[in-house]
Amino acid sequence: MCTENPNYHICNPKQIIRAALSHDFISLFCEKNSDGTRHLRLKGKDLFQRMGRRLKDHDMPEIVKYLKLTPTVTSIDFCYNEIGDSGLEILAKTFFNGENDLSYINFMHCDVTGRGLGYLNESEFFNLKEIRLNGNPLGPQSAGLIFNLLQKCSDLTYLDLAESQQTFESIAAICSFVERSRVKILDVSRVLPKDPMYINNSPALANDIGYLLDRNTSLLEIHLQKCDFIGHDMExxxxxxxxxxxxxxxxxxxxxxxxxxxxxxxxxxxxxxxxxxxxxxxxxxxxxxxxxxxxxxxxxxxxxxxxxxxxxxxxxxxxxxxxxxxxxxxxxxxxxxxxxxxxxxxxxxxxxxxxxxxxxxxxxxxxxxxxxxxxxxxxxxxxxxxxxCVMDHGCPVELKIKRNKVADEFSQPRALIDLKNYDRYPPVNLNLPKRYPCYDFCDSTCLDSK
Structure with a gap:
C-alpha cells in the first residue's frame, strides 16, 4: 500500500507504474453486471495506490478509446481524480460527440468548474440518467448550465450538487429548473460557500425547497444535510x-x-x-x-x-x-x-x-x-x-473480474426499502419467480406466463 505522503512509501518504488494508461490496464477496473452491462471504476485513491498518481487530463484520450471499443460500459466512476476542465473537454468532444449508452457518470471531487460543465452542455449525444457533481467548485454561475443540462438529459433522475459553492440566488434558480424536470433524487447538501463574509440565510433555502416540493411531482428523495437549518426552518x-x-x-x-x-x-x-x-x-x-x-x-x-x-x-x-x-x-x-x-x-x-x-x-x-x-x-x-465512494478496505484489493448483481424491478420478494446508497430490503431471492404487472385492466399482479 502507498500513501500520498512522499516521505512514506511501503510499496516498492520499482513497482509503481507512472506511464500512460493502457487498454489492458483499464480493463482490470471494468466490472461486469448481471444484465450484460459494465461499470468502469477508476477511483482516484485506488489508482494512486496502484500506479503512484491519479488520473490527469492527458489520460482521457486513452479512456475514450477504451469506451469506444467497449460499448457495453454504461457507468463510469471518476471520483477523486484530477481530470479538471481540460479532461472534461476531451471527454465531451471525443466521446459525447457520437452515440453512446452511458447512463451514469461520477465526477465527485475532480476539480471541475463551470467551464467544464459548459463543455458537457455542448455535447450532441448526452443522455445521462444519473450525474454526480458534488465536491466541485462549480460556483453560482453554473445555475444556467445546470438548466441546459436538465433540458438535454430529459431522462435525468439523479442530480447530486452537494458542496458545489452555490449561493441562495443560484439555489433558487436550480430549484425552479428542477420543478419542471423528472429528477427523482436531488442532493443539495453543503451547497453554500464557506466565505466568512457571506451571510447564511437558511430560511431562504428552506423556503425555496418548500416551493420545489409543492410544485414537483417526480422527486422521491431529497438530501439537505449541513444546510444550517433550525427548528423554525422546518415550518x-x-x-x-x-x-x-x-x-x-x-x-x-x-x-x-x-x-x-x-x-x-x-x-x-x-x-x-x-x-x-x-x-x-x-x-x-x-x-x-x-x-x-x-x-x-x-x-x-x-x-x-x-x-x-x-x-x-x-x-x-x-x-x-x-x-x-x-x-x-x-x-x-x-x-x-x-x-x-x-x-x-x-x-x-x-x-x-x-x-x-x-x-x-x-x-x-x-x-x-x-x-x-x-x-x-x-x-x-x-x-x-x-x-x-470509499474504498472497502482503505487499500487496493486483488484485481479480479467482479460481477455485480443488478436487481430487476420485478424481482421478488417485493422491495420494502429501495433507496440510493442503502441496501435493498429484503434482498432479492433468485429462487422466487419474477412477478410482472397484470395488463388485463386490473390492479393485481400475475406471474409471467412465459
Missing part, C-alpha cells in the same frame, strides 16, 4: 411537504432543528404522508423531540429511521423503541451516538430476541458483562461509505 419546509404526495425519503441530517424542528415534522407525519425513510441524525434532538416522534410513528409507513448522534437519553429512546412494533415495522434503525444506558440496552436485547429488530439492520450490538448490559457499535449503516 417553511412544511409548505411543500404538506402538499407533496410522492416523497419517500427526507434527509435533514447534520443540521440544528432540535426538539422543536422534530415536533414540526411529527405534526406532518400525523397526516400519513408516503414517507418511508427519515434521517434526522446530528440535530441536537433530545427527549422531548423523541417523545413527539414516538407518538406518531405507529401511524406512519416509515421503515428507515436514522437518529444517530443526538441527545436522546434512556427515557426518550424507550418511547421510540416501544413504538416500533407497528403494522409497517421499522426495518432499518440507526441510533448509535445517543447517551442511553442499560435500560435501553435491555429493551434492545428483547427486541432482537423477539425478531422485531434484526441485528444486521441496526447499528447497536448489546453484550453482557457480569449481568450488566452494554452497547457496542455494529457497522451496519454503510450510507456514507457508499455515498463518498
Amino acid at each position: 417553511l419546509l412544511m409548505y411543500g411537504l404538506e402538499t407533496n404526495k410522492h416523497l419517500i425519503m427526507l434527509d435533514v441530517g447534520c443540521n440544528n432543528i432540535g426538539n422543536y424542528g422534530l415536533e414540526v415534522l411529527a405534526k406532518w407525519l400525523k397526516t400519513k404522508p408516503p414517507l418511508r425513510a427519515l434521517n434526522v441524525s446530528n440535530n441536537q434532538i433530545g427527549e422531548i423531540g423523541a417523545r413527539a416522534l414516538a407518538l406518531v410513528l405507529p401511524f406512519t409507513i416509515i421503515r428507515l429511521l436514522d437518529i444517530t448522534n443526538n441527545h436522546i437519553n434512556d427515557i426518550g429512546m424507550n418511547h421510540l423503541l416501544f413504538s416500533l412494533k407497528k403494522p409497517d415495522r421499522i426495518r432499518l434503525l440507526y441510533i448509535w451516538g445517543n447517551p442511553f444506558g442499560e435500560k435501553t440496552n435491555l429493551i434492545l436485547d428483547r427486541l432482537f430476541k423477539s425478531g422485531v429488530l434484526l441485528q444486521e439492520h441496526t447499528d447497536v450490538k448489546v453484550y453482557h458483562v457480569d449481568g450488566v448490559a452494554y452497547q457496542a457499535y455494529y457497522p451496519s449503516n454503510h450510507y456514507k461509505h457508499k455515498y463518498y
